[in-house]
Every structure is written in structure tokens, then in C-alpha cells.
Amino acid sequence: xxxxxxxxxxxxxxxxxxxxxxxxxxxxxxxxxxxxxxxxxxxxxxxxxxxxxxxxxxxxxxxxxxxxxxxxxxxxxxxxxxxxxxxxxxxxxxxxxxxxxxxxxxxxxxxxxxxxxxxxxxxxxxxxxxxxxxxxxxxxxxxxxxxxxxxxxxxxxxxxxxxxxxxxxxxxxxxxxxxxxxxxxxxxxxxxxxxxxxxxxxxxxxxxxxxxxxxxxxxxxxxxxxxxxxxxxxxxxxxxxxxxxxxxxxxxxxxxxxxxxxxxxxxxxxxxxxxxxxxxxxxxxxxxxxxxxxxxxxxxxxxxxxxxxxxx
Amino acid sequence: xxxxxxxxxxxxxxxxxxxxxxxxxxxxxxxxxxxxxxxxxxxxxxxxxxxxxxxxxxxxxxxxxxxxxxxxxxxxxxxxxxxxxxxxxxxxxxxxxxxxxxxxxxxxxxxxxxxxxxxxxxxxxxxxxxxxxxxxxxxxxxxxxxxxxxxxxxxxxxxxxxxxxxxxxxxxxxxxxxxxxxxxxxxxxxxxxxxxxxxxxxxxxxxxxxxxxxxxxxxxxxxxxxxxxxxxxxxxxxxxxxxxxxxxxxxxxxxxx
Numbered sequence: 001x002x003x004x005x006x007x008x009x010x011x012x013x014x015x016x017x018x019x020x021x022x023x024x025x026x027x028x029x030x031x032x033x034x035x036x037x038x039x040x041x042x043x044x045x046x047x048x049x050x051x052x053x054x055x056x057x058x059x060x061x062x063x064x065x066x067x068x069x070x071x072x073x074x075x076x077x078x079x080x081x082x083x084x085x086x087x088x089x090x091x092x093x094x095x096x097x098x099x100x101x102x103x104x105x106x107x108x109x110x111x112x113x114x115x116x117x118x119x120x121x122x123x124x125x126x127x128x129x130x131x132x133x134x135x136x137x138x139x140x141x142x143x144x145x146x147x148x149x150x151x152x153x154x155x156x157x158x159x160x161x162x163x164x165x166x167x168x169x170x171x172x173x174x175x176x177x178x179x180x181x182x183x184x185x186x187x188x189x190x191x192x193x194x195x196x197x198x199x200x201x202x203x204x205x206x207x208x209x210x211x212x213x214x215x216x217x218x219x220x221x222x223x224x225x226x227x228x229x230x231x232x233x234x235x236x237x238x239x240x241x242x243x244x245x246x247x248x249x250x251x252x253x254x255x256x257x258x259x260x261x262x263x264x265x266x267x268x269x270x271x272x273x274x275x276x277x278x279x280x281x282x283x284x285x286x287x288x289x290x291x292x293x294x295x296x297x298x299x300x301x302x303x304x305x306x307x308x309x310x311x312x
Numbered sequence: 313x314x315x316x317x318x319x320x321x322x323x324x325x326x327x328x329x330x331x332x333x334x335x336x337x338x339x340x341x342x343x344x345x346x347x348x349x350x351x352x353x354x355x356x357x358x359x360x361x362x363x364x365x366x367x368x369x370x371x372x373x374x375x376x377x378x379x380x381x382x383x384x385x386x387x388x389x390x391x392x393x394x395x396x397x398x399x400x401x402x403x404x405x406x407x408x409x410x411x412x413x414x415x416x417x418x419x420x421x422x423x424x425x426x427x428x429x430x431x432x433x434x435x436x437x438x439x440x441x442x443x444x445x446x447x448x449x450x451x452x453x454x455x456x457x458x459x460x461x462x463x464x465x466x467x468x469x470x471x472x473x474x475x476x477x478x479x480x481x482x483x484x485x486x487x488x489x490x491x492x493x494x495x496x497x498x499x500x501x502x503x504x505x506x507x508x509x510x511x512x513x514x515x516x517x518x519x520x521x522x523x524x525x526x527x528x529x530x531x532x533x534x535x536x537x538x539x540x541x542x543x544x545x546x547x548x549x550x551x552x553x554x555x556x557x558x559x560x561x562x563x564x565x566x567x568x569x
Contacts, residue, residue: 016566050565053423054561055419055422055423055561055562055565056561056562056565056566057562074561075425075426075427076425078423078424078425079425081423082423083419083420083423085416085419085420085423087416087419088416089415089416089417089418089419089420090415090417091323091327091411091415091417092415093327093330093331094323094326094327094330098323098326102319102322102323103420103421103424105315105316105319105322106316106319106424106425106426107424107425108425145420148420
């Protein structure tokens with residue numbers, strides 16, 4: 001029997017005046033799963049997280065987290081969830097330790113002091129615990145924010161753009177921490193713009209543009225959206241040759257490979273069956289074919305297509 | 313519950329203790345007000361004819377016009393001193409809320425199990441308690457200095473039941489009123505300065521109280537003082553309802569600027 005999802009959105013909708021921020025979102029997230037929420041700015045990722053965490057109420061639909069309705073009992077829910085907000089948000093004049101102690105003071109912890117100390121140690125911030133947060137870099141603040149989200153050892157974590165605005169090194173360090181959390185068996189909802197991050201961390205991703213456009217494992221999503229395309233590398237490729245390729249009956253579209261080294265990307269009706277015919281056609285027209293290979297689409301390309309289609 | 317309220321208060325005081333400009337404000341402004349009250353009590357009887365005194369408090373047998381005038385001025389200190397809780401509590405409120413907004417700490421705070429009323433109570437008490445204590449401290453200092461200036465006989469006439477009722481009823485009521493107005497103003501303001509503009513709403517009625525009493529329009533007897541305190545407490549109650557609504561999670565995220 002399939003286990004009950006621990007986080008549920010059932011027709012979840014949120015309107016702000018006439019604007020619909022989240023539109024009939026339905027999804028279930030299983031225990032110990034990491035779900036990535038992908039979407040452009042204004043897609044409703046933060047609003048969806050805020051509804052799941054009981055910070056705002058839905059206009060219609062139902063949410064459930066750990067068997068609780070976030071709008072009905074937010075305070076009880078907050079004892080079992082952790083939220084890393086988009087902006088770290090700390091009292092700059094207070095030390096890292098004092099900041100964490102303040103937030104920890106709202107949870108029913110047996111030994112709050114020890115919990116603060118453990119959370120700081122976990123994020124490698126013990127040596128800076130007495131320093132004012134105002135002196136911290138953005139990366140350190142984000143690590144401290146993750147320590148705050150974990151100070152009460154929640155089963156469920158909501159991470160809203162955890163690596164936004166971080167330099168690559170700090171982002172990589174934070175991603176390592178998130179990977180460790182996955183190892184702890186927590187359920188994590190991660191909203192991000194970073195598709196490589198989503199692919200590396202998430203078991204499933206949901207592409208959101210006020211409503212869910214697609215949901216699935218990153219690999220499956222890529223495969224499902226893959227068009228039959230091949231990359232051609234030709235010595236001295238020219239516009240005339242490209243035009244000739246476009247006129248072939250089994251070619252749906254052809255263009256310059258702008259990301260590659262000057263070859264062409266050709267969409268075929270059937271990438272497997274039509275590939276030999278394409279190669280023959282190039283050679284017949286005097287083209288010197290250097291390489292012909294299948295194009296593996298990145299999650300980014302799939303995402304951009306989905307968002308474009310979803311926005312129309 | 314109590315632990316969470318104390319947690320909020322502890323954080324507010326720790327933050328304020330690390331703000332030198334706020335500490336300077338809380339230390340200097342109340343002392344200036346005490347000094348100003350004493351100076352006026354000394355200078356006015358020298359330039360204003362006691363004959364112009366109409367009405368006012370009954371001071372007793374054998375008291376000359378100058379002293380009657382001084383008693384009248386000194387007795388206004390019970391209203392004048394209300395400027396201290398009004399300003400201190402308001403500054404506390406605006407700095408507290410505006411800082412939360414500027415540092416964007418409210419959303420992580422809203423993701424903890426703290427309840428709206430616990431957060432609000434902690435914040436109100438963290439502002440109102442120092443405001444009341446500073447005011448009472450200033451009242452004590454005022455009495456000491458008035459005694460040192462040889463105005464002991466005048467002060468005996470000033471220290472009426474109304475004076476103490478003002479100190480122990482009006483001061484807390486005004487502190488809470490000022491703090492709540494600061495909270496409400498701050499929820500819509502982008503910075504502390506614009507939030508503090510609302511402080512005028514509290515300061516102006518205090519000046520009005522002084523004016524009506526000095527001009528003899530109304531003399532605040534103990535009963536009137538109790539009524540006034542009850543009226544302010546009633547307004548406090550209404551403002552608490554409004555502030556609790558403003559402090560609801562959804563309001564903070566959706567409506568606050």
C-alpha cells in the first residue's frame with residue numbers, strides 16, 4: 001500500500017485581490033522525500049510555501065502538513081516544521097548564539113541551550129557564535145538561517161531559495177548541508193531557481209507557474225519532454241546548407257547550435273530512424289560531416305519550454 | 313506562555329541595550345523634561361504677576377501669591393511628566409517594529425510556535441515597563457530636586473491624591489497607549505522616523521491636559537483623574553484589538569509594507 005503523503009495540497013488557491021498567486025495546486029509529498037519547486041519569479045512558490053507553513057491562509061482548497069491543517073493550528077504545526085525564508089532575517093546587533101537562543105525559546109525544547117549549541121556546530125558556526133550577525137557574510141547568514149530552521153529538529157523542512165544570492169562556493173557548501181539533511185530522513189520542500197541544484201538535490205520537481213505545469217523525477221521529466229533532436233558538426237557550415245537541411249521532409253526544424261561550437265541542431269520526426277538519411281543528405285550536398293550525435297536536453301531547456309508553454 | 317513572553321522581552325531589551333542612540337535618548341530626554349519643569353517652576357513666578365492667578369489649587373493659610381503660582385506650576389508636572397512614557401514607549405515600539413521590518417525577521421518569527429498575543433504582550437511590556445520605571449524615577453528625582461531647591465512647602469501642597477493617581481494610573485495607561493500607537497504606526501511605515509510621527513497623537517492631548525488645567529477650565533480632582541485613566545485604558549483596549557489583528561501572521565506578510 002502506498003504511504004499517505006505527509007504534505008498535501010488539494011486544489012490550493014490563493015488570490016491577492018484580482019491577482020491569482022497560486023491556482024488550484026494539487027500535489028502530495030511523501031515522508032522523507034525532497035521535492036523541488038521550480039518556477040520563475042512570481043510563479044507562486046513562496047506563496048505556496050507560506051500556505052503550507054500556516055503563515056497565510058488559502059483562498060480555497062485544502063492544505064495538510066503532518067496531518068494538520070496549517071490554517072487551523074499554525075502554532076502546533078510550527079513545532080514539527082522548520083522554515084528557511086528567502087531573506088535570512090536576523091537581529092544584526094545580537095550575536096549568532098543570542099539570535100538562535102531567541103528563536104529556540106519559542107519551542108518546547110528540553111535543553112534549548114544545548115540545541116542552539118548543536119545547531120551552530122552542525123553549520124560550522126561555533127567559532128563565530130559570539131560575533132554579531134551584522135558582521136556575517138551572506139553565506140554565513142544563510143547557514144545560520146538553516147541552523148535556526150533546524151534548532152528544534154523538525155521532521156519537515158521548507159527551504160525557500162536557500163542558495164539565492166550566494167557566491168558559488170557558499171552555495172556549494174549550503175547544498176552539501178542540504179544533502180546531509182536528506183541523509184537524516186527529513187521531508188524537504190525546496191524552492192529554487194537553480195535547476196542544477198534541483199536536479200542534484202531533489203527526488204522530484206514540480207514546475208510551477210501559479211499552477212503546476214509538470215511534476216516528476218528530473219530525469220523522467222527530461223525524457224518525457226525530450227524532442228527527437230540531433231546535433232550535426234560540419235566542416236565549414238553555412239547558412240545555405242542549413243536552409244537545405246530545413247527543406248528535408250523528415251526535418252521538423254533546424255537551427256544553429258548557439259550553445260555549441262557552430263554546428264546545427266536538427267529536430268527530426270524520428271531521431272533514431274531518420275538519422276542515417278540526414279547524414280546521407282548532408283554528404284550528398286557536399287557537406288563534410290564531422291560528427292552526428294543525439295541531443296540530451298538539460299533540465300533547464302525542459303523547464304524553459306514548460307514555463308513558456310505554461311505561461312501562454 | 314509566560315516563558316515565551318519573557319523571551320520576547322529579553323530579546324527586545326538585549327537589542328535596545330546594544331543601541332547607543334536609543335540608550336542616550338532614554339537617558340537624556342527624561343532628564344531634560346525634569347530640568348525643564350524645575351526651570352519653569354523657578355522662572356515663571358519671577359516674571360508673572362501672582363495677581364493674574366485665578367482659581368487653581370487651595371494651598372493653605374499664610375501662603376503668598378508667588379508660592380501659590382509655583383504650586384500651580386509644580387502641580388502641572390503630573391501631566392507634564394506624562395510626556396516621558398509617551399515618548400519612551402513610542403520610541404521603543406517604533407524601533408522594535410521597524411527593526412523587525414528592516415532586518416526581515418518577522419517571517420522567520422511567524423514560523424515559530426509563538427502566538428500573536430504572546431508576541432504582542434512581550435513587545436508591549438518590554439516598552440511599557442521601562443517607560444513607567446523611567447517616569448517614576450524622574451518623578452522621584454523631581455521631588456528630590458524640588459526639596460533641594462527649598463520648595464518643600466510647595467511640594468506638600470502639590471503631592472495630592474491626584475498627583476499619585478496620575479503617577480500610578482495615568483503613567484502605565486499612557487505608556488501602553490503610546491506603545492500601541494507606535495506599533496500601529498510602524499506597521500504601515502517604512503522607517504522609524506515616519507512611524508514616530510504618530511507620537512504626536514499622544515503628545516498633543518497631554519499638552520491639552522496641561523492647558524485646560526493651567527487656564528482653570530478643568531481642575532483634575534482625584535475622581536476626574538481616575539476617570540481620565542479609565543478612559544485611556546478603554547482606548548488601550550480598543551487599540552489592543554486593532555494591534556492583535558495587525559499582528560496576525562497573514563496581516564504582517566500581506567498588508568505590512
